[in-house]
Amino acid sequence: MAVSGLIMLGYLVAHVAGNLKVFFGPEEFNAYGHWLRVMGAPVLHHEWALWLVRIVLLAAVVAHAVSAYQLSRRDIKARPTAYVHRRKRSSYATRTMRWGGIILALFIVWHVLDLTTGTVHPGGFEEGKPYQNVVDTFSTWYGNVVYIVAMLALGLHVRHGFWSAAQTLGVGSARRERLLKVLANALALVLTAGFVSVPLAVMTGVVS
Amino acid sequence: MSYPDYTTGEPITDTKAPAGPIADRWDTRRFEARLVNPANRRKHRIIVVGTGLAGGSAGATLAEQGYQVVQFCFQDSPRRAHSIAAQGGINAAKNYRNDGDSIHRLFYDTVKGGDFRARESNVHRLAQISVEIIDQCVAQGVPFAREYGGLLDTRSFGGVQVSRTFYARGQTGQQLLLGAYQALSRQIAAGNVEMHARTEMLDLIVVDGRARGIVARDLITGEVSTHYADAVVLASGGYGNVFYLSTNAMNSNATAVWRAHRRGAYFANPCFTQIHPTCIPRTGDHQSKLTLMSESLRNDGRIWVPRSKGDTRPAADIPEDERDYYLERIYPSFGNLVPRDIASRAAKNVCDEGRGVGPGGQGVYLDFADAIRRMGRAKVEEKYGNLFDMYARITAENPYEVPMRIYPAVHYTMGGLWVDYDLQTTVPGLFAIGEANFSDHGANRLGASALMQGLADGYFVLPATINDYLARHPSSEPLDDDHPVVREVLAETEDRLHLLLSVDGDRTPDSFHRELGELMWEYCGMARTEEGLTKALRRIPEIREEFWSRIKVPGTGEEFNQSLEKANRIVDYLELAELMCLDALHRAESCGGHFREESQTPDGEAARRDEEFAYAAAWEFSGAAPVLHKEDLTFEYVHPTQRSYA
Amino acid sequence: MRLNLRVWRQKNAGTEGAMATYEVDGVSPDMSFLEMLDTLNEDLILRGEDPVAFDHDCREGICGACSLVIDGEAHGPERTTTCQLHMRSFRDGDTIDVEPWRASAFPVVKDLVVDRSAFDRVIQAGGYISAPTGSAPEAHATPVPKADADSAFEHAECIGCGACVAACPNGSAMLFTSAKINHLNVLPQGSPERETRVLDMVAQMDAEGFGGCTLTGECATACPKGIPLPSIAAMNKEWLRALRKAPRG
Numbered sequence A: 001m002a003v004s005g006l007i008m009l010g011y012l013v014a015h016v017a018g019n020l021k022v023f024f025g026p027e028e029f030n031a032y033g034h035w036l037r038v039m040g041a042p043v044l045h046h047e048w049a050l051w052l053v054r055i056v057l058l059a060a061v062v063a064h065a066v067s068a069y070q071l072s073r074r075d076i077k078a079r080p081t082a083y084v085h086r087r088k089r090s091s092y093a094t095r096t097m098r099w100g101g102i103i104l105a106l107f108i109v110w111h112v113l114d115l116t117t118g119t120v121h122p123g124g125f126e127e128g129k130p131y132q133n134v135v136d137t138f139s140t141w142y143g144n145v146v147y148i149v150a151m152l153a154l155g156l157h158v159r160h161g162f163w164s165a166a167q168t169l170g171v172g173s174a175r176r177e178r179l180l181k182v183l184a185n186a187l188a189l190v191l192t193a194g195f196v197s198v199p200l201a202v203m204t205g206v207v208s
Numbered sequence B: 001m002s003y004p005d006y007t008t009g010e011p012i013t014d015t016k017a018p019a020g021p022i023a024d025r026w027d028t029r030r031f032e033a034r035l036v037n038p039a040n041r042r043k044h045r046i047i048v049v050g051t052g053l054a055g056g057s058a059g060a061t062l063a064e065q066g067y068q069v070v071q072f073c074f075q076d077s078p079r080r081a082h083s084i085a086a087q088g089g090i091n092a093a094k095n096y097r098n099d100g101d102s103i104h105r106l107f108y109d110t111v112k113g114g115d116f117r118a119r120e121s122n123v124h125r126l127a128q129i130s131v132e133i134i135d136q137c138v139a140q141g142v143p144f145a146r147e148y149g150g151l152l153d154t155r156s157f158g159g160v161q162v163s164r165t166f167y168a169r170g171q172t173g174q175q176l177l178l179g180a181y182q183a184l185s186r187q188i189a190a191g192n193v194e195m196h197a198r199t200e201m202l203d204l205i206v207v208d209g210r211a212r213g214i215v216a217r218d219l220i221t222g223e224v225s226t227h228y229a230d231a232v233v234l235a236s237g238g239y240g241n242v243f244y245l246s247t248n249a250m251n252s253n254a255t256a257v258w259r260a261h262r263r264g265a266y267f268a269n270p271c272f273t274q275i276h277p278t279c280i281p282r283t284g285d286h287q288s289k290l291t292l293m294s295e296s297l298r299n300d301g302r303i304w305v306p307r308s309k310g311d312t313r314p315a316a317d318i319p320e321d322e323r324d325y326y327l328e329r330i331y332p333s334f335g336n337l338v339p340r341d342i343a344s345r346a347a348k349n350v351c352d353e354g355r356g357v358g359p360g361g362q363g364v365y366l367d368f369a370d371a372i373r374r375m376g377r378a379k380v381e382e383k384y385g386n387l388f389d390m391y392a393r394i395t396a397e398n399p400y401e402v403p404m405r406i407y408p409a410v411h412y413t414m415g416g417l418w419v420d421y422d423l424q425t426t427v428p429g430l431f432a433i434g435e436a437n438f439s440d441h442g443a444n445r446l447g448a449s450a451l452m453q454g455l456a457d458g459y460f461v462l463p464a465t466i467n468d469y470l471a472r473h474p475s476s477e478p479l480d481d482d483h484p485v486v487r488e489v490l491a492e493t494e495d496r497l498h499l500l501l502s503v504d505g506d507r508t509p510d511s512f513h514r515e516l517g518e519l520m521w522e523y524c525g526m527a528r529t530e531e532g533l534t535k536a537l538r539r540i541p542e543i544r545e546e547f548w549s550r551i552k553v554p555g556t557g558e559e560f561n562q563s564l565e566k567a568n569r570i571v572d573y574l575e576l577a578e579l580m581c582l583d584a585l586h587r588a589e590s591c592g593g594h595f596r597e598e599s600q601t602p603d604g605e606a607a608r609r610d611e612e613f614a615y616a617a618a619w620e621f622s623g624a625a626p627v628l629h630k631e632d633l634t635f636e637y638v639h640p641t642q643r644s645y646a
Numbered sequence C: 001m002r003l004n005l006r007v008w009r010q011k012n013a014g015t016e017g018a019m020a021t022y023e024v025d026g027v028s029p030d031m032s033f034l035e036m037l038d039t040l041n042e043d044l045i046l047r048g049e050d051p052v053a054f055d056h057d058c059r060e061g062i063c064g065a066c067s068l069v070i071d072g073e074a075h076g077p078e079r080t081t082t083c084q085l086h087m088r089s090f091r092d093g094d095t096i097d098v099e100p101w102r103a104s105a106f107p108v109v110k111d112l113v114v115d116r117s118a119f120d121r122v123i124q125a126g127g128y129i130s131a132p133t134g135s136a137p138e139a140h141a142t143p144v145p146k147a148d149a150d151s152a153f154e155h156a157e158c159i160g161c162g163a164c165v166a167a168c169p170n171g172s173a174m175l176f177t178s179a180k181i182n183h184l185n186v187l188p189q190g191s192p193e194r195e196t197r198v199l200d201m202v203a204q205m206d207a208e209g210f211g212g213c214t215l216t217g218e219c220a221t222a223c224p225k226g227i228p229l230p231s232i233a234a235m236n237k238e239w240l241r242a243l244r245k246a247p248r249g
Helices: A002-024 A026-038 A050-077 A094-115 A130-137 A141-167 A177-204 B024-034 B054-066 B105-113 B120-138 B172-189 B256-264 B295-299 B326-329 B338-351 B369-397 B450-472 B484-502 B509-523 B530-550 B562-586 C034-048 C117-124 C147-156 C163-167 C173-185 C188-207 C216-221 C231-243
Strands: B043-047 B066-070 B192-198 B199-207 B211-216 B222-229 B231-234 B271-279 B301-304 B364-367 B406-413 B430-432 B615-620 B627-632 C003-009 C018-024 C095-099 C107-109
Touching: A002 A026, A002 A050, A026 A130, A050 B530, A050 C163, A094 A130, A094 A141, A094 C188, A130 A177, A141 A177, A141 C231, B024 B120, B043 B054, B043 B199, B043 B211, B054 B066, B054 B172, B066 B199, B066 C095, B105 B120, B120 B450, B120 C147, B172 B192, B172 B450, B172 C117, B172 C147, B199 B222, B199 B326, B199 B484, B211 B231, B211 B484, B222 B484, B231 B256, B231 B450, B256 B430, B256 B562, B271 B295, B271 B338, B295 B369, B301 B326, B301 B338, B326 B338, B338 B364, B338 B406, B430 B450, B450 B484, B484 B562, B484 C003, B509 B530, B509 B562, B509 C034, B530 B562, B562 B615, C018 C034, C034 C231, C117 C173, C117 C188, C147 C173, C163 C173, C173 C188, C173 C216, C173 C231, C188 C231
Parallel strands: B043 B066, B043 B231, B066 B192, B231 B430, C003 C095
Antiparallel strands: B199 B211, B211 B222, B271 B406, B301 B364, B364 B406, B615 B627, C003 C018
16 A cells, blocks of 8 residues: 555656646647657667556556555454444544545546547547647636546545555654654645646636 | 351461571472472463462463463453552562662561561562562563663652662553563463453362362353362452442452352451552542552652641641641651551541541642652653542642642452462462462551562462472362262352342342441441441341342343342452451451551550460351461561551 | 433344433532443342443553443543543533444443453464563663663553554554554563564454554544554554564465
8 A cells, every 4th residue: 555655656746747847838848748758768669668657557556446445345344333423533534545545546547538548538639749638628627627626635645645654664753753744745735736736727828 | 147256266377387597488498399390280270360460470470380270350351450550669679779778678677567467487588589570570571660871760668768669650560460461461372371351250169178170150141160270379359349449440359269268268367458548539429439649659749737627728828837747747757658557547537636628528638849849840740640640630630739639548458368388278279379368468568569479479489389289289080060069069159149130129239338338447447446346247247138138130140240240249248348347356456557446555556465466367267156266476587566657 | 410321232242232312310520430320320220220231440540441432432532541531521411422342353242341352362462572480680681771661661551441443443453552562672671572573463463353554543542541653653664674574484
């Protein structure tokens, strides 16, 4: 859970940095998109590096989902009876992790079909023109809603997930408790704000 | 059954105690005691009842030696035995402070503290072993308090002038018990101990004059069953709950020792009960138990009451010169650290004079204002934080700002089953260890000595002495439930439970327990008189009779039934209470915690009468008038004097 | 004070249970929660009904026997044990829900009593230092730095009540297990068995059917002895370390 999560988290940090290139105009953003395909050249063949990243990510997603499923099953089995008296504050983190995870999984499917394969893309999807594709997606109301909701879920997921991963890997300690919490909050904030800035920019016409 | 009077039987002697120089006696005994070949130990089964400091440590050690141990506790886990609640510490003659301590001084302090009613040989052995206990516990990982240099810290307790008490904040009992519990857990995992939790011993099986097993009830299913062994060890604790309100746990009870007494084990000095001076006063009739505040608080807290009667001003408004720090005044050299019996009685006296504080005037102040001024609040918090928190939680008062109110409460019973130097009772094969026996504390136990005795008995004494018995009885006749003796014991137990369930009267078990407790506190508590004890002796059989005609126990015997458990324990309290009063009446002297108003010095201190009462009173059960067997106590090393702490 | 109690009643492990409502009158604010239940039980006995079964013993907050979920919280609204919770924490006319610990590793025995023997088995799996009686060296032979001794003590304070499991939405026993591991593994005396201890105890914990940890922090909030949440991270660290150091077949 922790290891696969951290792999994806590392990817997301790179991803958000790349996304922000959208603010430097279509040439630079498209060129970045192209570089992703030629990354590692000439040692690696065209798109090999990209596929390598995709394979690792896919493995991480699958491992994360499988362990999440196993952990949830085990947890539900360990606590089959709920208390009659329900309380509000309990299991906030569990809820955000379980439901947040499901929201994110669905989002990833949509996101790939939208901007990688173009299957459900709203405009005329053009391979090699990511800038225009992004603008097209965020010109629809549902594209914005889906994306922003998913990114908020991502923020909550990362916030608890990063801190939990640190505990699982034994990095946490009474002394580092504060530091880790601050780091988790900062990561969540940077990722969410970074990702959400793109649709906001399209909506407000900063990017068009 | 009733105790109109008693008869005096043959004197009893401890035939196992070796002669010779006192420092060599334990070695002598260990050498003379027969051994069991390690290969043969596997063939012996030993039943241990109780998993407190004594039982837990004995079970673990006997199992380590290779015996098959079958162990019982009525709690849901062996870790919950009431030793866990001991707060203050454990004594050991390590002399790490270089303050003049030694084995001989610990021996001396304990014999004197017990007001010359304990056996010298036993106490000396206890002092010798104290040193090994600390080593053993540290090796097990008991997190004793340490100083910055990494060495063990110690503090002082009542009745002594050296600093020999090792502690783990205010939870020493918990930490020592967990050490024993963990050692026991290791043996359970290794298959050497068969542990029966939530199983309560209800009777002893004695066949051909030897203890051969017990009858026990599974508290979940209600099933009454038998368990057989080559020897039975009782480590079932004390009987302070006879008084209803005490610092004992709610379920601590006297059934194991009382049933053993009824089967032939003599009961020694039942009237020697300890009233602990520093408990939180009771608040009302709903009170189910009393909570102790560790005696260690007397290291830094100062005890006082207003100088004049009926002074109801808040403590802070009473100026210094109108306060009476009565312990410091009467006992200048020991001050607030006088032994427990003396501190308790002094508190009672000032309250009887009408100078008590708090609701009903049943309390005295334990004030930390000076300590906070002297060492700062942070240091006080570090030393006593958890005790202060506990006090604040129970009373809703902040002891850092207003002085604590304390009052004496029943805490420990020095009396118990009579045992010889080997810790064997008068029933061959039946041993009693820890608070369940009587041998080491005389008429008053010093603070931090109960943990020492429990662990000494369990880790070191019993595992050495029980070999001798087993070596002399290498094989036992196999028993089963068809044996006539077993059938009879089983039937008696089942009949008793059945009777309790069938009376269907109109009073709850607790109502009887409370009534008995109030009677005992009134007449067999801190101060006793011939008149009061006679009255109690008349009243107890009446309560007992009423009990058997009006008790109401709901439910059945074939289920988890806490009312039945309680009622069955009260049956035994109602008999034991009578023996306690009889013992207190016959001992027409004051000594330690037993204060007979007829026998006091001109300044109100306990006046012993050594020429008549320098003996342990061992009572034999007869079904009618009990038989008194006297064990004369001789003092070769510490000569009896009037105790002086002034 | 007059209170409405809704209490879980269940005859035994094999039957279904349900909440039952009782009214308790004449409650004093100085009573402990358990003394309030005593009052109810005295009434029930006299009315010929079955009194409510609940575990309790020392009533000083140290034995760990008492175990009630009060208004959805293990040991009730204050951070203490049920026996040290006083009625002054409630108001006249309150309705209070009382339930047993809930976890499949803690099956209900009767009413509010549960079976916590799983904890004993976790300790039996390695929660000890193997130091047979008589084998101990002189106590001062190995000084222990005060910080380590204090840390060991703070973890050794665990009373094994099970509030952590009861409060955890996953029924996880990580806090309990980590308390013992952090008590023993930090001491020099505990170091020889450091790896096997953590591996065996965690394996036993899993085998008992406790849930996994998702770091919700509910355990540490409910713990009456204040065992801190980072104890779990420290145990994870020990566990990963042990996996590296002591690979087993």
